[in-house]
Amino acid sequence: MADKRNIPIFYACDEGFIKYAAVSLHSMMVNASPDYHYSVYVLHTGITRETQQKMLRLSNDRFDVIFSDVSERLHAITDVLPVRDYYSNTTYFRMFIAEMFPEYDKVIYIDGDTIVQGDISELYFTELGESWIGACHEQAMVQTDHYGAYAEKVVGVSRHNFFNAGLLLINAKMFREKEILRRFADRLAEYSFVVTQDEDYLNLICKDHILWLDQRWNTEAYCSFPYPIEEAKIIHYIMVSKPWHYADCTGGDIFWRYAAETDVYDEIKTVLDNFTEEDKLKDAEVMDNLLALAKFETDRDDNYQKQLDGSVRARDRVEILEKIAQLEREGRFDVDVENDPPSRTLMPDEIEYGNRGIRKKMKSKFAFAAARRYVNSLIADKKMIIKDIKGVENFRNLNSGAIITCNHFNAFDSFAMQLAYDAAQQPNRTFWRVIREGNYTSFPGFYGFLMRNCNTLPLSSNMGTMKKFMKGVDTLLKKGDFILVYPEQSMWWNYRKPKPLKNGAYSFAVRNNVPVLPCFITMQDSDIMGEDGFLVQEYTIHIGKPIYPDESLSYRERVNDMRDKNYTIWKEIYEREYHMPLVYNTEELKKAEDSAE
Known part of the structure; x- marks a missing residue:
C-alpha cells in the first residue's frame, strides 16, 4: 500500500x-x-x-x-x-x-x-x-x-x-x-x-x-x-x-x-x-x-x-423502449407499453376485498411462500439487485394506515416494495397492492396465481365491483394497513423519470384522512448482463417522509396538494440521485426550445 x-x-x-x-x-x-x-x-x-x-x-x-x-x-x-x-x-x-x-x-x-x-x-x-x-x-x-x-x-x-x-x-x-x-x-x-x-x-x-x-x-x-x-x-x-x-x-x-x-x-x-x-x-x-x-x-x-439493438438485445425489449420514447414525445404518460393478455371484467360476486376466509388465507400463505422463494432466487441469481433502502424509518414510524406510492417500471418492483415493508418491521399490519383488473382476472400461470393471492386489490371496469373496492380500501386503511398504489397509472420498463401522477391514490388518503408515504426507486447499471441483453439494474429504494392531508384546504385542494407534494419529492430524489434535471422529451418542449432559438 x-x-x-x-x-x-x-x-x-x-x-x-x-x-x-x-x-x-x-x-x-x-x-x-x-x-x-x-x-x-x-x-x-x-x-x-x-x-x-x-x-x-x-x-x-x-x-x-x-x-x-x-x-x-x-x-x-x-x-x-x-x-x-x-x-x-x-x-x-x-x-x-x-x-x-x-x-x-x-x-x-x-x-x-x-x-x-x-x-x-x-x-x-x-x-x-x-x-x-x-x-x-x-x-x-x-x-x-x-x-x-x-x-x-x-x-x-x-x-x-x-x-x-x-x-x-x-x-x-x-x-x-x-x-x-x-x-x-x-x-x-x-x-x-x-x-x-x-x-x-x-x-x-x-x-x-x-x-x-x-x-x-x-x-x-x-x-x-x-x-x-x-x-x-x-x-x-x-x-x-x-x-x-x-x-x-x-x-x-x-x-x-x-x-x-x-x-x-x-x-x-x-x-x-x-x-x-x-x-x-x-x-x-x-x-x-x-x-x-x-x-x-x-x-x-x-x-x-443500433448494432446492440439489432444483435444483442432482445427485440421485444428494444420495441418497448422505442414505444416508451414515442409515448414520451407525445406526452402520453398513462399508457401501458407491455402487451398484457386480454382482460376480463371482474364482477362483484368474484371478490371480497380484504375479507379472507380460511381457504383464501391458506392460498395466500402458500402464494407468499412461493413468492418469497421466487424473490430469493432472483436475488441469488442477481436478476434483481436491491442495493439499498433509504429512509426506512419513515415507513417504520407510521402509526396509522397509509397509502404507499411508488414509481412503476418493472413487474417485480412490488417485490422490492415488499422488502421495504419487511425492513420497516410492521408485522401486525398488512401490506396490500392495488393492481390492474386484467392482472387479476386474466394473467396466466405462476404470475397470475401470485396476482390473485398475494394481498392484491384489483381495480375493475364494473361499477359494482369498484364500490366494493372503495369500501374495502376504506376498511383496510381504518384498520391500520398499508396499500401500495402506482399513481402514474402505467408501467414503463426501466424508465427512470417520475411520470405525471393521477389523483386516485391521494383521493384514498384524503377520504380516510391517512398519510401518503412517497417511495421512489432509482436504478443504476450493474456490471451483470441480463438474458435480455441489457445490464441488470441495481435498485435503491428511497422512502420519503409521509405527506399528511392539510385540513385547512377543501377536499379537492387536499387531493391536489398531496399529489403535488408527492411529485415534488420524487422529482427531488430523481435530480439528486441521477445528477440531472428532470426534463421530458415531449414534442411540445422541443417546439418551445426551437422557437426560443
Whole structure:
C-alpha cells in the first residue's frame, strides 16, 4: 500500500505538449497543500531527455516528477486505436494507470491543458466509496445539441450524465477489480468511437458508477459556466480554446500569469505570436468537422447502440423502449407499453376485498411462500439487485394506515416494495397492492396465481365491483394497513423519470384522512448482463417522509396538494440521485426550445 501522505498524480503528454503541462504543474504546486508529498507521473512514448527537463526542473522536496514510458503496453493495441485531428494516442494512456501502478488504490489523472487554482489534495481526499471514478459533467454534451444527441444515441449515456475525462479521480482498486482495461479492449474490438474517443469508452464502461464532483474541479473554458472563473479550482482549456493560440481565450490571463513564472514562457509566447489566421481557420474547420462527425455517427444506421439493438438485445425489449420514447414525445404518460393478455371484467360476486376466509388465507400463505422463494432466487441469481433502502424509518414510524406510492417500471418492483415493508418491521399490519383488473382476472400461470393471492386489490371496469373496492380500501386503511398504489397509472420498463401522477391514490388518503408515504426507486447499471441483453439494474429504494392531508384546504385542494407534494419529492430524489434535471422529451418542449432559438 502506498504512503497515505503521498498523492499520485498523472499527466499524459507527447513531445510538443510538455511545455503546457509544465505550466499546469507549476500552478498546481503553487496552490497545493504543504502537508503532503506529491508523486507526479508523466506518461509518454519516447519524449526526449532534453524535453523532459522542462518538467523535471520543477521537482522539489514536495513534488517528484517521474517520466514513465508506456510504449510496450500501448504497442499491443496501438494499431486499432482511432486517432483523429488534434487527438493523439496519449489520450488513451489514462486507461493503463491502474494496471501499471498496482501500488496505488486511488490516483488523479489531469490533462496538461489546465490551470490548477485549487488545492489538489482536497480533490484527492474526496471519498470515492464504491464509485469507479470521480469526474465532472461534460458541458459540451449539455450545451451543444448534436454532441448531446451523440452521447445518448451512440454511446448510450445521457447528455446530463456524460463526464469529461480530462480530470479524473480514479478508483484504481475498483479499476483492477472490475477489469476496466479488459473491458476497454473488448469495446475497442466491437466499435470505434471517434468523437471523444477514450472519453466515450470510459463513459460507456463507467456509466452509473461515477461520483460527480463539484463542476469547479473541471471548468471548461470552451463552455459557459455559472460562476466567476476565479472560483474555478481547475480551468480546462478544452478543444480549441487554447491561450497559446488565442489572446482572448476565456481564462487566458490566468494561464499567462502562471506561465510567466516558468522558464517555458518565452517558448509558449512564441507559439501564440506565430499562430496565424490560417491556423485559426483550420481550428474552426476542425470544430466544424467534429460537430459534423457527431451528427454523422448519430444518424448512422449501424452506430453502436443500433448494432446492440439489432444483435444483442432482445427485440421485444428494444420495441418497448422505442414505444416508451414515442409515448414520451407525445406526452402520453398513462399508457401501458407491455402487451398484457386480454382482460376480463371482474364482477362483484368474484371478490371480497380484504375479507379472507380460511381457504383464501391458506392460498395466500402458500402464494407468499412461493413468492418469497421466487424473490430469493432472483436475488441469488442477481436478476434483481436491491442495493439499498433509504429512509426506512419513515415507513417504520407510521402509526396509522397509509397509502404507499411508488414509481412503476418493472413487474417485480412490488417485490422490492415488499422488502421495504419487511425492513420497516410492521408485522401486525398488512401490506396490500392495488393492481390492474386484467392482472387479476386474466394473467396466466405462476404470475397470475401470485396476482390473485398475494394481498392484491384489483381495480375493475364494473361499477359494482369498484364500490366494493372503495369500501374495502376504506376498511383496510381504518384498520391500520398499508396499500401500495402506482399513481402514474402505467408501467414503463426501466424508465427512470417520475411520470405525471393521477389523483386516485391521494383521493384514498384524503377520504380516510391517512398519510401518503412517497417511495421512489432509482436504478443504476450493474456490471451483470441480463438474458435480455441489457445490464441488470441495481435498485435503491428511497422512502420519503409521509405527506399528511392539510385540513385547512377543501377536499379537492387536499387531493391536489398531496399529489403535488408527492411529485415534488420524487422529482427531488430523481435530480439528486441521477445528477440531472428532470426534463421530458415531449414534442411540445422541443417546439418551445426551437422557437426560443
